[in-house]
Amino acid sequence: MKKQERADAILRKLHELYPETACTLDIDDNVFHLLVRAVLSAQCTDVRVNQVTAVLFKKYPDYTDFLSAGEAKIGEIIKPCGFWKVKAHYLYEMARMIRDDFGGEIPRTQDELQKFPGVGRKVANLIVSELFGIPAVVVDTHCMRVSGRLGLSSGKNPAVIEKELMKILPEEEWAPFGHRMVDHGRAVCMARGPKCGECGLKELCPSAENAGVNKASGTGTKKTAAGRKKTATGRKKTATGAKGKKVRNG
């Protein structure tokens, strides 16, 4: 089976396996809120970020409130997310830049968004795809690992992987594909101990641990590490991919 045919088949199967998928960070109509959640999500679970930001935004709902509060008060609330001193600095600086560099309007392009501290390509792609209706692949650690095992990407560099995936996926699938990689990476294809035997994609996966399983699909086989470990997914399912929502700057 050619790579494109296999990619199409994987996509169809992912839709069957995860008919509804969405970003696991809470998303409202406020761009600043998603920026803050995304910055806090570094080295922290989405579940915890959602809990912490529910408190944070109750007290400081707007970027101007962050400026009034200052880093120390922001830091007090975001401590459970880890690396809170650095993150508090990033969030305060982000609020300052919105005021001083962007005239109170959060920019809408990936390049401009990446000028904010703590915001890289992954976060910028998340923001534009979730809130501005701009197709983008969000390549996080799950997407890197799972798409690599599935033979859909070869690189370890997220920028390279993003380009590889954009070539083989229809544009409207870019954002939901990233979410489905997270779904699959959390539920079945974990970093340590993927459950290949239970995997709905095993017939299409060149990395399936069962050496005989892929002969029919002609994808070749490669053994992966066993040693299974159960993880909690804590996943909230909502409707697929938001496109061009009405948003406000906060």
Ligand code: SF4
């Ligand atoms: S077959 Fe194994 S390696 Fe391939 S996607 Fe499924 S769990 Fe991951």
